[in-house]
Amino acid sequence: MDSVGPLGLQQGDGAPGCPQEALPCPSNSPELVQECLRQFKVTGAQLRQIQASLLGSMEQALSGQANPAPTVRMLPTYVGSVPHGTEQGDFVVLELGAIGASLRVLWVTLMGTKGHRMEPQSREFVIPQEVMVGPGQQLFDFAARCLSEFLDAFPVGNQGLQLGFSFSFPCHQTGLDKSTLISWTKGFRCSGVEGQDVVQLLRDAIQRQGAYSIDVVAVVNDAVGTMMGCEPGAGPCEVGLVVDTGTNACYMEEARHVAVLDEDRGRVCISVEWGSFSDDGALGPVLTTFDHALDHESLNPGAQRFEKMIGGLYLGELVRLVLAHLAQRGVLFGGCTSPALLSRGGILPEHVAEMEDPSAGAARVHTILQDLGLRPRASDTELVRHVCAAVCTRAAQLCAAALAAVLSRLQRSREQETLQIAVATGGRVFERHPRFLSILQETVMLLAPRCDVSFIPSVDGGGRGVAMVTAVAARLAAHRRLLEETLAPFRLTREQLAAVQAQMREAMARGLRGEASSLRMLPTYVRATPDGSERGDFLALDLGGTNFRVLLVRVATGGVQISSQIYSIPECVAQGSGQQLFDHIVDCIVDFQQKQGLSGQSLPLGFTFSFPCRQLGLDQGILLTWTKGFNASDCEGQDVVCLLREAIRRRQATELNVVAIVNDTVGTMMSCGYEDPRCEVGLIVGTGTNACYMEELRNVASVAGDSGHMCINMEWGAFGDDGSLGMLSTNFDASVDQASINPGKQRFEKMISGMYLGEIVRHVLLHLTSLGVLFRGQPTQRLQTRDIFKTKFLSEIESDSLALRQVRAILEALGLPLTSDDALMVLEVCQAVSQRAAQLCGAGVAAVVEKIRENRGLEELTVSVGVDGTLYKMHPHFSSLVAATVQELAPRCAVTFLQSEDGSGKGAALVTAVACRLAQMTHV
Ligand code: 0WK
Ligand code: BGC
Ligand code: BGC
Numbered sequence: 001m002d003s004v005g006p007l008g009l010q011q012g013d014g015a016p017g018c019p020q021e022a023l024p025c026p027s028n029s030p031e032l033v034q035e036c037l038r039q040f041k042v043t044g045a046q047l048r049q050i051q052a053s054l055l056g057s058m059e060q061a062l063s064g065q066a067n068p069a070p071t072v073r074m075l076p077t078y079v080g081s082v083p084h085g086t087e088q089g090d091f092v093v094l095e096l097g098a099i100g101a102s103l104r105v106l107w108v109t110l111m112g113t114k115g116h117r118m119e120p121q122s123r124e125f126v127i128p129q130e131v132m133v134g135p136g137q138q139l140f141d142f143a144a145r146c147l148s149e150f151l152d153a154f155p156v157g158n159q160g161l162q163l164g165f166s167f168s169f170p171c172h173q174t175g176l177d178k179s180t181l182i183s184w185t186k187g188f189r190c191s192g193v194e195g196q197d198v199v200q201l202l203r204d205a206i207q208r209q210g211a212y213s214i215d216v217v218a219v220v221n222d223a224v225g226t227m228m229g230c231e232p233g234a235g236p237c238e239v240g241l242v243v244d245t246g247t248n249a250c251y252m253e254e255a256r257h258v259a260v261l262d263e264d265r266g267r268v269c270i271s272v273e274w275g276s277f278s279d280d281g282a283l284g285p286v287l288t289t290f291d292h293a294l295d296h297e298s299l300n301p302g303a304q305r306f307e308k309m310i311g312g313l314y315l316g317e318l319v320r321l322v323l324a325h326l327a328q329r330g331v332l333f334g335g336c337t338s339p340a341l342l343s344r345g346g347i348l349p350e351h352v353a354e355m356e357d358p359s360a361g362a363a364r365v366h367t368i369l370q371d372l373g374l375r376p377r378a379s380d381t382e383l384v385r386h387v388c389a390a391v392c393t394r395a396a397q398l399c400a401a402a403l404a405a406v407l408s409r410l411q412r413s414r415e416q417e418t419l420q421i422a423v424a425t426g427g428r429v430f431e432r433h434p435r436f437l438s439i440l441q442e443t444v445m446l447l448a449p450r451c452d453v454s455f456i457p458s459v460d461g462g463g464r465g466v467a468m469v470t471a472v473a474a475r476l477a478a479h480r481r482l483l484e485e486t487l488a489p490f491r492l493t494r495e496q497l498a499a500v501q502a503q504m505r506e507a508m509a510r511g512l513r514g515e516a517s518s519l520r521m522l523p524t525y526v527r528a529t530p531d532g533s534e535r536g537d538f539l540a541l542d543l544g545g546t547n548f549r550v551l552l553v554r555v556a557t558g559g560v561q562i563s564s565q566i567y568s569i570p571e572c573v574a575q576g577s578g579q580q581l582f583d584h585i586v587d588c589i590v591d592f593q594q595k596q597g598l599s600g601q602s603l604p605l606g607f608t609f610s611f612p613c614r615q616l617g618l619d620q621g622i623l624l625t626w627t628k629g630f631n632a633s634d635c636e637g638q639d640v641v642c643l644l645r646e647a648i649r650r651r652q653a654t655e656l657n658v659v660a661i662v663n664d665t666v667g668t669m670m671s672c673g674y675e676d677p678r679c680e681v682g683l684i685v686g687t688g689t690n691a692c693y694m695e696e697l698r699n700v701a702s703v704a705g706d707s708g709h710m711c712i713n714m715e716w717g718a719f720g721d722d723g724s725l726g727m728l729s730t731n732f733d734a735s736v737d738q739a740s741i742n743p744g745k746q747r748f749e750k751m752i753s754g755m756y757l758g759e760i761v762r763h764v765l766l767h768l769t770s771l772g773v774l775f776r777g778q779p780t781q782r783l784q785t786r787d788i789f790k791t792k793f794l795s796e797i798e799s800d801s802l803a804l805r806q807v808r809a810i811l812e813a814l815g816l817p818l819t820s821d822d823a824l825m826v827l828e829v830c831q832a833v834s835q836r837a838a839q840l841c842g843a844g845v846a847a848v849v850e851k852i853r854e855n856r857g858l859e860e861l862t863v864s865v866g867v868d869g870t871l872y873k874m875h876p877h878f879s880s881l882v883a884a885t886v887q888e889l890a891p892r893c894a895v896t897f898l899q900s901e902d903g904s905g906k907g908a909a910l911v912t913a914v915a916c917r918l919a920q921m922t923h924v
Contacts, residue, residue: 050405
């Protein structure tokens with residue numbers, strides 16, 4: 001009958017007991033013994049080969065090479081730093097899998113830098129065998145029951161507890177609290193867990209138990225817990241080494257060497273999972289027949305071969321198999337065996353530890369063997385000790401070869417010839433087998449002579465280390481909650497966006513009727529989009545965006561040719577006197593004419609003036625108010641065409657003939673309309689934002705006529721200046737508005753456009769810094785500098801091709817000392833701010849196209865929108881978010897967004913061309 005023993009190995013082959021008559025010791029027993037013990041001898045060369053092969057496999061895995069699959073997994077653990085010692089608080093730790101068939105619950109109080117060290121309180125619970133190989137839910141429910149039984153002893157009341165889950169099995173971690181079990185090891189074989197997130201399974205079990213509110217904030221491998229639990233005085237330890245029932249190690253690797261992480265700075269703790277190391281070349285010669293027998297009968301044949309030569313769970317079995325082998329050949333115990341000797345798991349790790357321990361007298365070994373139902377002869381005890389020593393020595397040497405591979409990796413990873421390093425050790429093999437550590441140390445010195453290694457025994461099996469990681473996780477989780485709370489107002493729902501769309505529709509209707517509205521709905525006197533018959537050379541000016549441009553636009557049969565020149569408008573001119581501004585503009589025109597050899601030529605001029613103007617005609621535009629950082633005096637309320645003409649007169653540049661003034665939205669619509677006649681909407685999302693569209697003239701109260709169309713400049717930047725956007729406005733928006741040169745104005749623009757997004761982000765970052773969430777709570781001078789965080793940074797930071805490291809580079813260039821978590825949070829802030837901007841812009845466009853559709857009483861509308869503006873063009877996701885929002889809110893409109901190639905200068909020239917054509921027709 002075959003059943004599973006404590007080590008999860010099937011029960012015996014061959015009946016226990018003694019041969020009829022006691023067998024004389026066969027003559028070749030010494031050879032038989034030596035032949036057995038020799039199998040466990042590992043040469044220096046073999047150890048070096050194992051070291052080299054394991055190192056090779058580690059580096060393969062780090063580089064993400066999948067074929068051939070590396071035999072060690074090198075799993076990132078999301079532990080990015082060794083403890084700062086600042087961690088504090090009470091934490092519950094649940095340890096599963098580190099110490100074989102039992103789990104442990106601990107209450108750990110961390111005192112941070114100020115306090116002395118508090119002893120963790122703990123309790124161990126034996127896990128019934130059937131639970132270790134039964135349904136996964138049963139195991140996690142068992143763990144949850146142990147947890148609450150443990151907490152019953154504590155005055156917890158209903159305070160929320162933070163738990164660190166030490167789960168000592170190979171797992172793919174995708175976060176500090178998200179970890180998927182790859183495969184069970186060490187006698188565990190529960191169903192329905194491999195491939196699952198074990199944190200969720202524990203959370204569900206705790207939920208089902210329902211006794212305590214426990215938040216599982218971190219899952220940690222026992223090797224990591226051991227490393228993190230290293231006494232601050234002794235460490236910091238940068239390697240964690242566990243040899244208990246199983247074996248494993250972790251170490252701090254340079255993040256840039258871990259292919260799966262897009263990190264280039266800092267270090268990350270890697271769980272090597274060397275238990276699965278196997279390399280026929282390196283291990284083949286070392287594996288004995290007993291190893292093969294043990295593996296064959298294990299719960300996971302073929303897996304964890306390296307662990308099965310080192311882990312405490314297997315040492316007893318190896319010794320048993322050797323003793324059974326020698327007994328059945330009469331070499332030992334007179335050929336007698338016993339049920340314990342023939343049944344798997346019959347010899348426990350603690351048996352081997354005692355029998356191998358030089359300080360344990362022969363009498364003790366004798367007693368142990370008797371307890372195993374054997375009748376040892378005097379010579380047997382010594383032989384048994386040799387077998388125990390051979391098995392344990394090999395285990396320690398193999399462990400040393402593996403550790404030496406990790407040390408070599410550290411030397412390479414840090415490009416250091418010599419290495420001084422502290423290794424935290426944990427596990428009962430260290431505690432029980434005193435010779436294990438000394439053999440390990442000696443062998444490491446042989447294999448890694450240029451490494452000065454200090455071994456720091458972990459005092460509580462890593463419980464404190466797990467609490468440290470939990471404290472870090474708790475801090476990060478708290479930061480994440482504060483980040484979510486801070487960004488929540490930026491996450492607009494469909495209902496909120498539909499409300500913006502509806503409010504904009506009402507404001508449009510009121511504006512068209514000439515009633516009070518934050519949308520001025522200004523007639524532009526552009527009544528038609530180009531029809532392609534336009535011809536001629538035109539000068540065009542493009543003022544109001546990032547660049548001031550003077551253009552020569554040639555509209556010919558073959559299309560439109562443009563040559564242009566960008567001139568700067570210094571802030572002192574943009575905010576100086578109107579005369580100075582327009583004189584500067586004319587200077588640029590004259591300079592351009594000279595460069596283009598146009599001096600003295602009289603060309604019609606179209607003026608793209610991207611500010612709210614009440615137009616009384618195509619060439620008359622009264623500036624209503626400056627926006628976007630312009631504030632030249634004596635202009636508001638003036639006809640800017642007059643101002644330009646006066647400047648032309650002052651400059652005697654009399655040949656300049658200003659024919660039309662157009663808003664950049666109109667110029668953009670016309671420019672795109674020249675290619676696509678369905679383009680009836682113009683949209684700018686640049687320094688500022690605005691839109692225009694072809695409205696039915698009958699709906700424009702301020703302009704006579706009921707037929708035909710009129711392009712309306714909505715000036716939607718001012719939408720919400722009547723407070724109607726109050727429910728969406730955040731404190732950060734209010735801060736940006738307060739600090740602007742036109743507080744209370746252009747509220748919609750200040751939530752969307754390029755001049756303001758960077759500032760919104762800066763204010764959010766300052767807020768998060770004040771909460772201690774970012775930059776360790778240290779606000780830097782730079783971050784308090786206005787406009788230091790350019791909107792172009794959002795476009796750069798949010799670009800998919802930009803790894804986190806480049807995000808950090810941008811922020812460090814800003815003098816912001818940050819961690820990778822900080823960089824990630826800054827990225828999320830940028831995403832939230834730009835997403836809101838794009839969605840609000842989308843809600844506006846949806847309002848416009850729905851207006852056109854309803855104007856025309858159409859079921860479906862197909863329309864194109866001409867777009868320009870740096871933010872729209874440069875931001876990696878803005879345009880797609882706008883389109884998605886329009887699709888969502890105006891599903892009956894098929895909207896095509898056309899990015900304007902030549903800017904609105906071309907549009908201004910086309911408007912001028914249309915005006916000239918219409919003027920000629922009226923003159924003929
Ligand atoms: C380019 C257009 C110009 C418009 C600008 C807006 O030619 O008329 O004002 O786009 O984008 P910004 O330069 O403000 O990003
Ligand atoms: C597991 C490791 C664990 C080691 C020591 C191995 O079987 O795969 O995750 O660290 O045992 O407990
Ligand atoms: C102006 C608009 C302009 C928009 C885009 C806004 O600040 O008021 O006239 O169209 O910026 O440049």
